[in-house]
Amino acid sequence: MKIFYIIVLLAVFVWKGYYAGKRGINTWRKDRMQHDSLREYLLGNGATEWQSLWPFYRHALQRSLLPLLSMWRLWLVLLAFGLLIWWLA
Numbered sequence: 001m002k003i004f005y006i007i008v009l010l011a012v013f014v015w016k017g018y019y020a021g022k023r024g025i026n027t028w029r030k031d032r033m034q035h036d037s038l039r040e041y042l043l044g045n046g047a048t049e050w051q052s053l054w055p056f057y058r059h060a061l062q063r064s065l066l067p068l069l070s071m072w073r074l075w076l077v078l079l080a081f082g083l084l085i086w087w088l089a
Contacts, residue, residue, distance in 0.1 A: 005085045009078060016068060024064030031056045 032039075035056075042052040 001085055001088070005082055009082065012074075012078065016071075020064040020068050023067075024060040027063040028056055028060035031059055 038055065039052045042055075043049075
């Protein structure tokens with residue numbers, strides 16, 4: 001039973017992680033296409049390459065990770081189910 005729980009837990013993590021990564025990459029690409037003038041503005045005012053890309057990375061990270069953190073009910077149910085399995089086995 002513990003092995004089954006671990007497999008289900010890993011499947012949920014992979015599933016949620018895949019969609020979070022996909023959402024983040026799509027956001028980054030879309031922002032770069034629509035707001036590339038912001039990057040050129042930052043580069044023109046003395047920003048380094050990394051500093052000019054940071055607003056795009058930050059927005060992509062927020063867009064991909066915040067929905068995962070707001071799924072607290074799912075993580076709570078998985079934790080409770082795991083503790084139940086651990087206690088019964």
